Amino acid sequence: MEAKQGWLASRVPGLGCVCGLMKEGRAPGVCWIAALPALLGALLAVLLASGAVITVYYNPWHAYASLQGITREVRGGWLVLSYHQVGASLAFALLYLHLFRILLVRGYRAPAEFAWMLWVKLLALLLLTGWLGFVLNGGEGGYSSLFNTSNAATTLSGFPGAVAMWFLGGQPGGSTLARLLVFHVLLALCAVWVILMARAAARKARPMLQGRVVPFWPVYAAQYFAALSALALLFALLLGFAPHWGQGTQNAIPAAAMAVPSISYPWYLTPLAGLAGVFPSVTGHIWAVVAAVALLYALPWLDRSKGAPPGRVYKLLTWLLALDVLALGLFTACPIGPMLPELLTFWFFFHFLVLTPLVTMMEAA
Amino acid sequence: MMRRFFAPLLAAGLLAGAAAHAEDTLSPLKFQSEGAFGSIDLAAAQRGFAVYQGVCASCHGMGALHYRDLQALGFTAEQVAGIAASVKLADGSAATPDSHFKEPAPVNMGGATPPDLSSIVAQRPGGTRYIYNFLTGFGPAPAGITLLPGHNYNAAFPGGQVSMPDVLRDNAVTYADGTKATKAQEAADVAEFLTWASDPNLSARHAVGLRAVIFFAFLTIVAVLTKRRIWRQEG
Numbered sequence: 001m002e003a004k005q006g007w008l009a010s011r012v013p014g015l016g017c018v019c020g021l022m023k024e025g026r027a028p029g030v031c032w033i034a035a036l037p038a039l040l041g042a043l044l045a046v047l048l049a050s051g052a053v054i055t056v057y058y059n060p061w062h063a064y065a066s067l068q069g070i071t072r073e074v075r076g077g078w079l080v081l082s083y084h085q086v087g088a089s090l091a092f093a094l095l096y097l098h099l100f101r102i103l104l105v106r107g108y109r110a111p112a113e114f115a116w117m118l119w120v121k122l123l124a125l126l127l128l129t130g131w132l133g134f135v136l137n138g139g140e141g142g143y144s145s146l147f148n149t150s151n152a153a154t155t156l157s158g159f160p161g162a163v164a165m166w167f168l169g170g171q172p173g174g175s176t177l178a179r180l181l182v183f184h185v186l187l188a189l190c191a192v193w194v195i196l197m198a199r200a201a202a203r204k205a206r207p208m209l210q211g212r213v214v215p216f217w218p219v220y221a222a223q224y225f226a227a228l229s230a231l232a233l234l235f236a237l238l239l240g241f242a243p244h245w246g247q248g249t250q251n252a253i254p255a256a257a258m259a260v261p262s263i264s265y266p267w268y269l270t271p272l273a274g275l276a277g278v279f280p281s282v283t284g285h286i287w288a289v290v291a292a293v294a295l296l297y298a299l300p301w302l303d304r305s306k307g308a309p310p311g312r313v314y315k316l317l318t319w320l321l322a323l324d325v326l327a328l329g330l331f332t333a334c335p336i337g338p339m340l341p342e343l344l345t346f347w348f349f350f351h352f353l354v355l356t357p358l359v360t361m362m363e364a365a
Numbered sequence: 366m367m368r369r370f371f372a373p374l375l376a377a378g379l380l381a382g383a384a385a386h387a388e389d390t391l392s393p394l395k396f397q398s399e400g401a402f403g404s405i406d407l408a409a410a411q412r413g414f415a416v417y418q419g420v421c422a423s424c425h426g427m428g429a430l431h432y433r434d435l436q437a438l439g440f441t442a443e444q445v446a447g448i449a450a451s452v453k454l455a456d457g458s459a460a461t462p463d464s465h466f467k468e469p470a471p472v473n474m475g476g477a478t479p480p481d482l483s484s485i486v487a488q489r490p491g492g493t494r495y496i497y498n499f500l501t502g503f504g505p506a507p508a509g510i511t512l513l514p515g516h517n518y519n520a521a522f523p524g525g526q527v528s529m530p531d532v533l534r535d536n537a538v539t540y541a542d543g544t545k546a547t548k549a550q551e552a553a554d555v556a557e558f559l560t561w562a563s564d565p566n567l568s569a570r571h572a573v574g575l576r577a578v579i580f581f582a583f584l585t586i587v588a589v590l591t592k593r594r595i596w597r598q599e600g
Contacts, residue, residue, distance in 0.1 A: 068429050068484070071566070078566040079573070214599060222595045226588035233581035240574010241401045244487075252487040 025213035026220055035227045036098040037199050042228060043091040044192055050083035051188065060177035063138025064254040079239075086238045088130060089246060090231070092268035095123060096325075099296075103318050106303065106310045112205035113300035118198035120296045125191045127272060127293075132184040134266055136177060139251030144259035146172050146180075152282030248333075264333065271325045274332030278345040288345075295352040302352055305360035314359050321351050391549050396493050398560045402575070404568035405561045407439045412540050413558025414438065416551045418448075419538040421482065424529075426468040429483035430562060433462040437565060438558075475515030475528030486556075486563035493560045495521065500552035503531035 057074055059066035070077035099119060102108055108116035135142040150172050153164035169179050214220075238245060246267030250260070265273045275292055276285035295302075310318075328344040335341075390396070390409075397406035414435065417427070432449040436442060445462050452460040452467050460467060471478065486492045502521035506512055516526040533548045540546050561567065 065429075072429060072434075078570070082570075218595055219599050222588070222592040226585065226592045229581060229585040229588040233578065233585050236574060236577035236581050240570055240578060243570070249488050249490050252484055 022217045022221070024216050025209055026216060027209055028212055028214045028219075030220070032223055032227050033097075033101060035224050036094055036101070037195065037202070038224055039227060039231050040091060040094045040098065041192075041195055041199075042231070043087050043094065044188075044195060046083055046087040047091065048188060048192070050080045050087065051185070053080045054084060055181070055185065058136070058181065060136070060175075060181050063136060063177050065138075067137060082239050082243045084133075085243060085247070086235055088133060089238065089266075089268065090235060092126065092130065095119075095126060096268075099123065100318075100322050103299075103321070104310070104315060106305065106314075108299050109303060109305070109307070110300065112202060115198050115201035115205055116300060117297055118194055118201055120293065122191060122194045122198060123296070124293050125187050125194060127269065127289075129184055129187045129191065130266070130268060132180050132187070134251065134269065135180060136184060137251050138177070138255055140253040140255050140260055141248070141250040141263045141265065143172070143255030144263050145265070146176065147259040148263075148282045149286070150176070152286060155283060156286075267329060267333070270329035270332045274328045274341045275345045275348060277332065278342050292348065295349070299352070299356070302356045303360045304357050305364040308360075308364040311359075311363040314363060317351060317355055317359060321348070324348055324351070391547075391553060394494070394497065394553065396553070396557055396560070398493060398557060398567060402571060404571060405438075406557050408542060409554045409557040410438050410561045411440065411558075412542065412544060412550075413554035413556070413561075415538050415540065416533075416555040417482070417558055420532050420551075421555065422467065423469055424472060424479040425482045427466040427483045427562060428468060428481050430466045431462065432460060432464055432466070434565070438561065474530075475513065477528040479529065482559055482562065484563045486560045488563075492563075493556050496556040496559055497552050500533055500555065501549060 054070065057066060057070045057077065067081070070081055072078075074080075102116060102119065131145070135146045146168075150164075150168045150170065153161070153168050154170060155161075156164050167183065169176055248264040248266070250264045251266075263273070272289055272292065276288045279285055279288045305314075324344050324347045328341060328348070331337075331340050331344070397403060397409070417425075432445055432452075435445050435448065440448070442462070449460040449462050449464060452464075454460055454464065454467055455470075469479075480488075486496060489495045491498070498521035499519060502519045503517055504520065506518035506525075510518065510525060512518060513526055516528050517530055518525060519527045519529075533551050535548050536546050537548075537551060538546055544550060564570075
């Protein structure tokens with residue numbers, strides 16, 4: 001190990017650094033939940049590998065038919081597609097969980113604010129990549145979502161209009177999916193880069209080690225391995241018995257020329273879809289999504305606590321926010337009453353714009 | 366030797382099992398493909414194909430399937446060749462095992478066209494059971510419902526009015542395996558066939574999933590125990 005590290009480090013500095021992590025000292029007794037980013041990285045690797053196989057057989061001009069071909073004609077194709085689907089589902093689950101944990105312990109404050117901003121960027125990237133994947137399926141729901149979005153994008157002017165034009169290429173047509181496939185792959189690769197950066201930034205922001213220090217190998221390696229194995233168990237459960245969990249049946253129908261009036265999104269996009277749907281017009285939806293992500297991004301400045309540990313009120317509010325987002329997804333997927341998405345969306349913005357500055361200021365005082 | 370001795374016994378046992386099975390799947394309704402350990406009931410799916418071919422194919426296509434795919438249901442290559450040869454394509458030639466299922470001439474009934482059935486089970490909430498309920502859900506419209514022209518009442522269909530007519534009846538087909546072709550039996554069989562068509566890998570998926578779950582459950586236990594031991598010593 002020692003010799004190898006020296007040999008590697010003198011030739012490829014980056015890789016030598018990875019080997020160094022194995023010997024890096026850590027504070028003892030860190031909870032397994034701190035391993036979430038590593039698990040997320042493993043899922044991204046699964047997504048990239050399965051995605052590489054799918055791209056080979058995917059035909060953007062006959063999206064739905066080519067995916068049917070992968071499931072029915074390509075040997076093992078159904079399995080690879082399921083890896084991709086289940087991997088995406090679990091990646092979102094872990095990222096949401098990770099963000100929630102950072103919120104709960106106020107881990108977004110300096111000196112970790114840069115890491116936090118990278119995690120939010122990762123969220124934005126994955127949301128966009130996930131939406132593109134939804135669209136690339138060539139199903140009814142994805143097509144309708146694309147249709148609405150690109151129609152709204154053509155009404156944007158100035159710089160946003162130019163960006164939208166460059167991204168979507170105007171009205172959806174035969175080549176739109178080919179263009180979006182490129183972005184789907186590019187953004188996924190960016191996500192890998194962002195997750196590496198975020199981990200590096202989070203490591204730098206860790207407090208200085210004091211007292212007893214334990215080595216990563218074998219103490220934390222054993223913990224990471226147990227966590228990874230549990231994740232694989234969950235993966236296998238979904239893969240074998242609920243591969244379409246939270247996906248709905250709408251996108252299994254091939255896209256027709258007409259957009260459907262009500263789109264059902266995969267579960268990981270529903271909270272955001274519900275939040276966007278509250279606002280009038282598709283242009284309004286786009287801006288609502290941008291605003292929601294921007295608020296998360298601005299959290300280090302909205303928090304006025306100046307280093308005070310999170311108090312009881314703040315923790316309660318953070319749990320409420322998590323419930324709020326869950327409920328937003330649930331009631332968007334199965335609407336039960338009017339005004340509910342409006343109320344939940346209001347709470348989301350109220351939480352960040354009013355409650356967070358107020359409560360953190362009071363707790364710091 | 367042992368194999369030769371046991372095979373007929375085994376086959377007889379399976380047949381008896383299958384026969385006993387076929388009797389009680391309708392009340393209460395049960396599909397072998399349902400649930401975490403479900404697998405496609407090949408005998409039922411073969412009968413279901415007969416129903417599709419005899420009744421549904423005149424209106425509904427299944428464009429994602431080839432005749433050769435039927436071998437996965439236990440039809441022999443000769444049987445599949447026979448099935449394909451009996452299908453006359455639009456240009457007058459006979460189909461081959463490599464042909465896609467024949468597309469029926471397009472029809473428009475009451476403003477609706479019959480959807481392709483290749484993936485219908487994946488495309489409807491409720492899946493297999495919905496198909497069964499739909500096919501057995503026709504009946505006289507209850508009082509208070511006025512049917513649109515060209516529509517029929519169907520209790521399972523959203524809105525209750527559908528332009529597809531009630532096409533199944535007792536003995537609409539004759540089953541090769543001697544099963545009594547009641548209307549409910551036909552509906553259940555074609556539902557199982559459509560379940561296979563939508564997800565041809567259902568049985569394989571459950572088998573792979575089960576093995577993977579057992580493996581990773583075991584690995585997780587070992588990994589957690591190992592971690593505990595290491596942490597007790599070093600942590």
